[in-house]
Amino acid sequence: MQMSEYREWARRLVDWTVDYYAGLRDRPVRSPARPGDTLSQLPDMPPEDGESMTDIFADFERIVPDGMTHWQHPRFFAYFPANTTPPSLLAEQLVSAIAAQCMLWQTSPAATEMETRMVDWMRQALGLPDGLRGVIHDSASSATLAAVLTMRERALDWVGIKSGAAGQPQPRIYASAQTHSSIDKAVWIAGIGQDNLVKIETDGNWAMKPEALAAQIRADRAAGYLPAGIVACTGGTSIGACDRIDAIMDIAEAEDLYVHVDAAWAGSAMICEEQRGHWRGVERADSIVFNPHKWLGAQFDCSIQFLKSPEHQVRTLGLRPDYLETLGQDEVVNYSEWTVPLGRRFRALKLWFLIRSYGLDGLRTRIRNHIAWAEMAEAQIAALPGFRITSTCRFSLFSFRWEPEGLDGDAASQALLEAINDDGRTYLTQTKHQDEFVIRFQVGQFDTTRADVETAVRVIAEIAARV
Known part of the structure; x- marks a missing residue:
């Protein structure tokens, strides 16, 4: 690839990125892929001759996005976040360009x-x-x-x-x-x-x-x-x-x-x-x-x-x-x-861009919102029938179990978690606490909103009623 082609493709990738973020709420948070799905779409042998970027990018769009769990999805409430932001993205592009x-x-x-x-x-x-x-x-x-x-x-x-x-x-x-x-x-x-x-x-x-x-x-x-x-x-x-x-x-x-x-x-x-x-x-x-x-x-x-x-x-x-x-x-x-x-x-560049773009006050507002919304979600889940909070909100993380009458709490909670994640509208993960299977709920994705948190609670209640 020549630099003249790079300019054209870099612009196309920026357009793809903006469209990807705009459509994240319409995607399932966790990838629906099964083991081997991506591997089966990749040739067994490397190509002897170079291929066009048009073909390469078409295959990327066909294979990769649906095979990824979307960590920047605003209803990602699993693990802890691995966030990014537009200024951080731009800084990383410059770091890649300088390639020092x-x-x-x-x-x-x-x-x-x-x-x-x-x-x-x-x-x-x-x-x-x-x-x-x-x-x-x-x-x-x-x-x-x-x-x-x-x-x-x-x-x-x-x-x-x-x-x-x-x-x-x-x-x-x-x-x-x-x-x-x-x-x-x-x-x-x-x-x-x-x-x-x-x-x-x-x-x-x-x-x-x-x-x-x-x-x-x-x-x-x-x-x-x-x-x-x-x-x-x-x-x-x-x-x-x-x-x-x-x-x-x-x-x-x-x-x-x-x-x-x-x-x-x-x-x-x-x-x-x-x-x-x-x-x-x-x-x-x-x-x-x-x-x-x-x-x-x-x-x-x-x-x-x-x-x-x-x-x-x-x-x-x-x-x-x-x-x-x-x-x-x-x-x-x-x-x-x-x-x-x-x-x-060159990791410091993205911090420079990030802090200057949002300011400490803007970053504090996000964290305070996440903590407040997590406490709200904890109270709402505690009020659902059959649910028990197993560890109270610390920062923006709490855990809970589903213990419907007559069912084993570990098995019920695991079945509920699997159903929630298969549904795709939100994504949660589990841990063991006091020898019990519990579901973790943490709020921290950079672009999540109060409405996203409320949607997650609504999905939990709806799927529990169905399961």
């Missing part, structure tokens, strides 16, 4: 310095203290892995990166059962092992019990283990649980343990000052992660990790061979030394 590898300051000075500034803009927006610095990852999973590796190396006095962790005291990481599975995966990859991720008992509010944490650390030290760090949770994926960070930090500081706060979803809500009580004490943590791509409208992927002392993570992950030196510039920041991958995308 932003591993070093010298390979992308503007990208590096904009990342520094955008991280600080978000620090201010979340009410975090001066002095915190940070880096943009692809996802919270990567940030958590970086934090867990730093916990391990700090506890081992950085012996592990030189001679390996084998033969060293066994590090232990502490978290509650409400933390995300990415913490489990991080301890696997870090060589710490699942058995050494200790899940601490929670209280009636599903927060980690500080006294149980302190007792476990003491017991582990007595048994010869090496306590290395704590992962605290703000807005857990299952039901939105929040640990008491202040109390956890008291213990961590007394025990000299590194603390990482996982606020991947709920961290965005902290641009609203009234929500900050949920993570009181967070300014004392060593590491904090939140995902602007989840609730703020930055296109996936974009995850910010704030660090109290970046030198610990840089000492763990930084590697600068001769061929990556920036000659004559010893003091520049190279963010690839703060992260696991060497290669990096």
